[in-house]
Amino acid sequence: MAAKPFHLGWFMNNTYGVHGWNQTWGGGDGQDWTQPDLHIEMAKAFERACFDFFLMEDSLFVPDNYGASTDFYLRRALRAPKNDPLPLVPLIAQATTHLGIVPTISTSFYPPFLLARLIATLDLMSKGRVGCNFVTSTAERAAQNFGLDAHIEHDLRYEMANEFVDLVSRLWSSWDADAIVADRAAGTFADPARVRAIDFKGRFFTSRGPLNTARPPQGRPVLVQAGGSPQGRNFAAKHMDSVIAAVSTVPEMKAFRADLRRRLVVEGRDPESCKLFFVVVPTLGETNAEAQERFRRRQAGREAAPEMTLAQMGSLTDIDFSTFDLDAPLGELTTNGQQGTLKRFLAQGATLREIAANYRYGLEDPVVGTAEHVAGAMAEVMQEVGGDGFMFSGPVTRRHIAEITDGVVPELQRLGVVRTAYEHRHFRDNLLAF
Numbered sequence: 109m110a111a112k113p114f115h116l117g118w119f120m121n122n123t124y125g126v127h128g129w130n131q132t133w134g135g136g137d138g139q140d141w142t143q144p145d146l147h148i149e150m151a152k153a154f155e156r157a158c159f160d161f162f163l164m165e166d167s168l169f170v171p172d173n174y175g176a177s178t179d180f181y182l183r184r185a186l187r188a189p190k191n192d193p194l195p196l197v198p199l200i201a202q203a204t205t206h207l208g209i210v211p212t213i214s215t216s217f218y219p220p221f222l223l224a225r226l227i228a229t230l231d232l233m234s235k236g237r238v239g240c241n242f243v244t245s246t247a248e249r250a251a252q253n254f255g256l257d258a259h260i261e262h263d264l265r266y267e268m269a270n271e272f273v274d275l276v277s278r279l280w281s282s283w284d285a286d287a288i289v290a291d292r293a294a295g296t297f298a299d300p301a302r303v304r305a306i307d308f309k310g311r312f313f314t315s316r317g318p319l320n321t322a323r324p325p326q327g328r329p330v331l332v333q334a335g336g337s338p339q340g341r342n343f344a345a346k347h348m349d350s351v352i353a354a355v356s357t358v359p360e361m362k363a364f365r366a367d368l369r370r371r372l373v374v375e376g377r378d379p380e381s382c383k384l385f386f387v388v389v390p391t392l393g394e395t396n397a398e399a400q401e402r403f404r405r406r407q408a409g410r411e412a413a414p415e416m417t418l419a420q421m422g423s424l425t426d427i428d429f430s431t432f433d434l435d436a437p438l439g440e441l442t443t444n445g446q447q448g449t450l451k452r453f454l455a456q457g458a459t460l461r462e463i464a465a466n467y468r469y470g471l472e473d474p475v476v477g478t479a480e481h482v483a484g485a486m487a488e489v490m491q492e493v494g495g496d497g498f499m500f501s502g503p504v505t506r507r508h509i510a511e512i513t514d515g516v517v518p519e520l521q522r523l524g525v526v527r528t529a530y531e532h533r534h535f536r537d538n539l540l541a542f
């Protein structure tokens with residue numbers, strides 16, 4: 109492998125509206141999403157391509173942010189329905205051997221003890237291959253599903269998230285790695301001296317502990333987050349093993365990396381201890397011209413239907429963009445939802461029409477072409493940015509997945525810039541190996 113290889117993963121948007129469920133390659137009857145088969149096939153493909161991990165997005169509400177109604181979203185299967193990703197974890201673990209598996213959970217609404225136990229159980233069952241994407245949950249409608257009238261304020265949610273992660277980490281450490289002695293002669297299964305209460309009393313959470321299952325094989329399952337606001341990045345710098353950034357240009361990638369590394373140093377951490385992944389959505393073709401034509405058609409679709417982008421963005425920011433003039437200059441907007449995402453979105457143009465046309469969910473424009481061309485472009489970008497990896501994303505169709513895992517990745521491997529085999533047993537060790 110080259111001196112500075114990079115990591116790969118897949119970010120699965122757990123929503124079927126943007127994946128053309130009603131189009132060719134979309135899976136036919138629109139029922140694929142209810143069954144685990146597609147996700148298991150995906151996971152096997154990701155493992156064949158030696159990805160670090162498979163991240164499954166999640167949210168906890170049916171949006172009604174566009175036109176003050178759920179109609180727009182439900183008719184298009186945009187952000188709902190979606191199954192809970194957690195039950196997929198053991199199924200994927202059984203079907204794979206090395207792949208890291210990362211479901212999404214909410215630090216605002218999950219009870220920390222239950223989450224610590226659930227993730228520890230999954231890490232034990234998978235022999236050390238589970239992680240957790242910690243999100244604060246951003247939608248007012250999600251808060252209302254959990255007994256609140258209005259959502260907790262953005263910065264306060266991150267203060268809770270910090271305490272949440274602190275608490276679950278302590279619960280995972282409440283059993284020593286060698287607590288289970290299974291000593292038949294002494295009649296001792298677990299050594300009580302190696303299992304401790306934690307007596308955690310925080311501002312938001314209290315938990316006595318110890319956890320009632322053993323220490324996870326990884327010690328601490330891999331912690332991931334994707335919030336891009338300063339509070340989100342500080343949360344990452346304090347606790348996370350990996351961060352996902354959905355930015356679309358090389359200068360943005362470089363700035364994000366420099367900023368995160370600076371925050372890691374402020375927290376007293378080695379910047380290499382937290383791996384930054386950039387979302388990338390390639391468009392493939394048999395020839396570069398064919399790929400460009402595909403991209404052009406996708407862009408034309410985006411421009412013809414800005415409401416798809418606006419409704420999607422509305423559900424992330426609790427802003428009803430249907431109430432704005434598409435062609436009038438847009439003033440300042442604020443949100444208690446995804447602040448990092450809104451800031452990037454608004455920077456894409458002066459009017460909503462321009463913004464919707466220009467908005468990209470990750471790196472898209474430089475990665476259009478044959479598999480060889482896309483691999484070369486990715487290697488070049490990563491060389492310039494300096495690390496640490498890419499998260500592929502895009503439609504959840506067998507076609508798109510094969511184009512990446514059987515098209516682009518073998519070309520990246522040929523270039524010597526990504527792994528061709530797993531070195532370690534645990535997800536964390538593979539993630540931190542380079």
Ligand SMILES: Cc1cc2nc3c(=O)[nH]c(=O)nc-3n(C[C@H](O)[C@H](O)[C@H](O)COP(=O)(O)O)c2cc1C
Pocket residue numbers: 119164165166167212241242243244245246333334335336337338339340341352353354387445446447448449
């Ligand atoms: C690439 C990416 C993936 C995300 N995945 C999820 C998710 O699965 N569920 C969720 O509720 N929020 C998700 N988020 C939102 C963030 O985790 C975070 O809660 C949100 O961006 C608010 O943080 P911010 O204000 O710091 O940007 C995602 C954000 C990005 C950029």
